[in-house]
Amino acid sequence: MSGDVEFPMNGGDGANSYSKNSRYQVEAVNVVTEMIKEAIAKKQYFAAGVPGSFYGRLFPKSSIHLMYSSFALQWLSKVPEELLDNGSLTWNKGKIHYTIASKEIADVYAAQFAKDMDTFFNARADEIIVGGMMILIMPGFADGVQYSQDPSCPFFYAFNQSLLDMVKLGMINEDEVDSFNLPLYATSPKEMAKLVERNGCFNIERMEVSNTRPQNDGPPIVPAILTHYRVGLEGIFTKHFGSKIVDELFERTLNKSAEISSMLESSCVEGAQLFLVLKRK
Template sequence: MSGNVEFPMNGGDGANSYSKNSRYQVEAINLVKEMIKEAIAKNFDVTSPSFSSNTIRIADLGCSVGPNTFIAMKNILEAIEWRYHSKNLTSEMPEFQLFFNDHAYNDFNTLFTTLPPDRQYFAAGVPGSFYGRLFPKSSIHLMYSSFALQWLSKVPEELLDNGSLAWNKGKIHYTIASKEIADVYAAQFAKDMDTFFNARADEIIVGGMMILIMPGFADGVQYSQDPSCPFFYAFNQSLLDMVKLGMINEDEVDSFNLPLYATSPKEMTKLVERNGCFNIERMEVFADYNIPLLQS
């Protein structure tokens, strides 16, 4: 598997759909609700000239389908409304426009047919990869992304080169492979994040915010200690068993690599500072979640 990655989550509302199999993600959303409220109360300067428009625009990058994005957006809107109340600006309460972004293959039909009927915002879909520009310059007040940035933009080419030290023969992920494999994944993640930050820096207004929820682990934890490692190992062994049974061939396993990467606070801080477009206002690690709050 090589080239650009487009893995939309299972659409619809069936037993195997994302909406019925995303409990882990919604737990993270609920976990950071108060943290987001505090960050907006402290850093979202609604009295700034940048907020002179009567419309606040918010984007969920990698929204997928199901209720999770609606829960997250409701939490953010409540926090912003509370911010206006705290400044005694209730007479100047803006309207809200929310942009739901994901790959074009995402199930936008299900997403929009399940929009909350009592929503207090105008909704729009924005198809396309967030590893590139999606919005006009200085048009978005708050960017949000939850459990999406762990997906690399592509599988690193070195993993498929049998003449490279990073050839990932017989393995499907870096957590169960050598340091050379992990380094290649880390390098691709760094490139992707630089592209991501540059695009968002163009799109977010001066003083705007970005909230990212990502799979992660504490500083000092080894890749092999990633909580997801047993899953990757079991998946890998299942594929090798299928090779033994003649169900797939060995070359297919050699060419398959999961384009997933989890970061640490230290690594994320280094990437943000090197890019220079944003400041980290706060970053926390909750269980297996790495949550940076950034400001332009």
């Protein structure tokens, strides 16, 4: 479901492509494969892929028995406008994400996520038959984990610092950083339960926080993870700042690997994804 969408991953099969750099996503899906098998007791099925945004209708009415989405719902439908409201409390000046910003900014992201999930649930509710299932895997945390403990935070912080360094060197303008925000969000079971309930079209059959990586995988390898970020974020950075700065931005961020590693030590690297099975009422 990624035809004509705002936020495409890097295509092709080159060194910086999504297909060559999605080991973590594959491992994360492997971790929950058994849970998925348990959730689907028995299913002959036709699989279908269509272009278009999942924030709109994609399939005919009441045509879907099982819907599956992995690592896609963290993408908001858009950057919330309040973040660009110059001078207001919700103006995200000099910052590129809520994980490194104030609570007001995090609230703006949460409100956008709530709207988006409602739109998503309504579209899927039209498409999924009564009794049909929806399986979602997305970035998420146990209730009570602070958003600053998101393991993406050290990476977003380092990207942010690299951009500010580049402002100081006159390579980009301050305004360009002020007006850039990553439309990415990670949720919690409590927040998700509230959104599902408020929407009213689905029952929660199962929901749990699970690990994105196998237990014995050792400490996170920052340069490898940075390449994963590059395949997902290069497009959005390029669109805003232009293609000329992208190599410089990733090079500078790579040079902050030691700082990222040390920040990751206080991050919540375990249990950083939400697994959710919903049933259409």
